[in-house]
Amino acid sequence: MRMKLRWWNHLGTIVRKDLKVLRGDSPIFVILLILFPLALSFFYSLMYQNIMDQNIELKGLTLYISIDQEKPSSHLSMEAWAQMVGYGSFPFLEVVPLSAPEGLEDLLKEENRVGLVVSGEQLRWVNHGNDTLEKEMVLRYLSEAVREANLSIMLQSQIASLSGPEHTELYNAYIKHSQEIDQTSFVQELPQMEIRALSSREYFMISVFVSFSLFFSTGIVLQREKKLVRRAFATGLSKRILFSGNALTTFSLGFLMMSAYFLLTFYGILQLKVPLFPLLLVVAMQATMITGFHSMLMGLCKTDKSSTLISVFVLMIFLLLGGGNFPADTFPAGETLANVIPNYNVSKLYEALILEIPLMNLLGRFGLVLSVSAVMGMIGWFAFMKKEED
């Protein structure tokens, strides 16, 4: 009983002291962990909107069609060819029929001009300029149209080659089928699909902060470097209590700081109607991740410099692979990788709150964050117990 009381007293002493130390550093924490991520998320969301919402303007394209009079196409007139290349379907396209292929080469010297030469059953696409989006669109459309036309011609030829009653029967069936196709509406009215996704602002306000919260620290590594930890041990404080006390402080103060941020952003800036209890649950997950990370630093780092270097390195991973500074789920490969990075999973939990997805559907993400945090914590624990003996 006395031991338990002592344990709690010591734990309370450590938390109390850390609160006092952090109170002295509170302006730095507010700037680094709240104002800076907010500013950065505004910047990222503006930048991302500018990149993704760009208009594509199609430039005018002139298509010259020339039919070799010596070898005219047996099936299609010039008008039919003009229709085939989608004239009227492409507002940017102008089709100019040529009476003869001579002079075509001269016309095609200018950019945004292409030629189509029909010689018997052969088609030749002539382009002397650069490949452009407009040319690519017309060529693809033409290729599809020619393929469809060839199929139709082949069918008609086969019907024409037949004789007798089979011919009449097949011909009538063909005509009937064509009429049916003609009368059928191939455009279906589908119910409107709602794509639920975060706005750029919402996305970055979550992801940037989740990444930068890595820098939340009680300064235990600096205390170790300044030999304050050793002095504390000289008072009879055990390593277990010191480690647990710091983990508890990191969790509690981290939870408070992160709650403050999300209450400000969700209810204040973004005006979202997110339920409070699930929000605090997700904040607790984030605080757990930070506690695991800092426990690992507490065990592995002897100097504040090495701790900062590792934090910056992990921040880079969080930003680049965990979608901290870009929406990782826009790239399939990126998302696969991000799924194992804890900050991405924490961000997804916040995202679920905004999109009203039940958190029960995301148990896998909860599990991953908890597992990674536990592994980091264990590494820190064993390293701390070993290192402080030297």
Next chain:
Amino acid sequence: MYDIRLQNLTKRYDDRLALDNVSLDIEQGEIFGLLGPNGAGKTTMIHILCGLIPMDRGDVHVGGTSIKDHPEKIKAQIGYVPQEIVLFDTLSVWDNMDYFGRLYGLRGSYLREKIDQALEIAGLTDRKRQKVKKLSGGMQRRLNLVCAIMHDPKILVLDEPTVGVDPQSRNHILEAVRSMNKKNQMTVVYTSHYMEEVEALCDRLMILDLGRELVKGSKKEILRTVTQETVMVVRAEPIPKELVSSLKEIEGVKTLSFEEDIIRIVIQSSDDAVEEIIHHLLQQPMRIRNVTIDDPNLETVFLSITGKALRD
């Protein structure tokens, strides 16, 4: 009746032997000094005594209890003052004392009372709300000391507590240690490489070098080993390279050390030797600035045993 017993302490850091089979008994109420140059093993010995690092071999007993069996019990009886100023510099004087006091298990009005007493000893009562980083180096040293005595420890361990301290604060610290020792019969273990401090403060002492015990006992006992010796300190420039070897050939010269423009010569008491050395020095192509002949002291002992000065 001994209060502290260190038995055959051995500690190795990688390939360096920091302590080599050192044994020591310290009596209750005694001020015991550990003297030695940097790297002698004083701090390692203190860290083992305070249960901060494990020993490779040997044992530590405090009041008959082994540190291996009851480290927490022993730690509770010791007040440890580290070599560096180990305080939270962004916290106030009071908050630092409150933190360490609580770690020692003090609470409530008793803690406040103890903080007030400690502030008085440190002469910092009127600065208790000031942040540590705003205090002078001497004040920080005093606070560093009193943070270790709030729980009225039976044993006070001070690891070079006066490094980089102005004379006024140094005297304050030494006086405080003396007073606590007298008033509370507190056993004090004091390490320093300042010979004068150890000579003035300690009842008994041990001189260490390179992890080994060179000599231990009371100051009188130690000096008795070198009463036949005197130290001649010569300040001159430029000192010819061959002078050191030529001095060694003079009869009566036991050891000598050489440092920039100073030569320290340990001479077996003999007027002839002194005369011959002076005669030899005068023949050298150098300008002699000063020659002193000191009575034997702890520095002489160290020089006599190791052939080097304490602060080398």
